[in-house]
Amino acid sequence: MEGERVPCSADYFLLFHEKALRVDLKCDSCNERFEFRVGFDWGTDVMDLSARVRGEVEEWKRAHPSSCRVLAGARETQESVTSWQNTTFPGAKGNLKGYVLRCLEEMAELAVAAGCGDLDIFGRVSKVTVKHLGIRVCNPVKVREEAADVNVVLYGVANAGGFDLAEEVDKKMAVNRAREWNVDPVTGFGQHVRKEHP
Numbered sequence: 001m002e003g004e005r006v007p008c009s010a011d012y013f014l015l016f017h018e019k020a021l022r023v024d025l026k027c028d029s030c031n032e033r034f035e036f037r038v039g040f041d042w043g044t045d046v047m048d049l050s051a052r053v054r055g056e057v058e059e060w061k062r063a064h065p066s067s068c069r070v071l072a073g074a075r076e077t078q079e080s081v082t083s084w085q086n087t088t089f090p091g092a093k094g095n096l097k098g099y100v101l102r103c104l105e106e107m108a109e110l111a112v113a114a115g116c117g118d119l120d121i122f123g124r125v126s127k128v129t130v131k132h133l134g135i136r137v138c139n140p141v142k143v144r145e146e147a148a149d150v151n152v153v154l155y156g157v158a159n160a161g162g163f164d165l166a167e168e169v170d171k172k173m174a175v176n177r178a179r180e181w182n183v184d185p186v187t188g189f190g191q192h193v194r195k196e197h198p
Contacts, residue, residue, distance in 0.1 A: 038052050038053055038056065075166060075170055076166075076169050076170050076173045080173075081169075081173060084173070084176070084177060088181055088183075088190065089181075089183060089188055089189055089190055090188070091183065091185070091187070091188025091189075092187065092188035092189045093188070095187075095188060095189075096138065096143065097138070098187060098188070098189060100143075102189060103150065104125075107150075108121060110157070114157075176192070179192040179193065180192065180193040181193065
């Protein structure tokens with residue numbers, strides 16, 4: 001059986017491996033994964049094996065919702081978002097420069113959404129790059145400081161725009177978690193699959 005839908009909104013996949021049935025569970029809401037094995041002999045009754053597997057799945061379903069921060073409506077945190085990122089884009093895990101460039105892309109989209117002109121956007125970016133011409137090396141301390149600056153400025157954007165930034169992150173992550181993603185095998189990052197409307 002593969003991908004059988006269960007009421008807790010989770011998929012589970014069964015694989016035979018060395019006289020054991022490996023069961024992989026994944027919550028569709030928060031991407032939490034759980035694995036267990038059910039041992040058997042070749043003479044084991046199939047119906048009995050199926051009942052044991054379903055029993056384990058039902059137990060997980062009962063326990064999981066209480067810990068599922070998405071189902072519980074809890075707010076996203078740095079830990080919850082990075083857990084989703086590492087699960088969805090495992091090839092990008094730890095790619096500092098890659099995430100910084102993705103941030104730059106999103107900031108450009110933010111500037112466009114706010115009505116900033118091309119000259120304003122290019123002018124601000126080139127001002128910084130020209131100031132630091134030459135070979136660049138990663139400065140971990142400076143990265144922390146600049147990342148904090150970005151976050152501080154985003155609070156100002158939220159205030160000027162009249163919205164709660166944390167609330168908007170929750171909304172966006174709910175959308176991201178429900179999306180399908182195409183992952184670039186080279187960079188490890190992905191773009192969501194755009195579904196065509198009839």
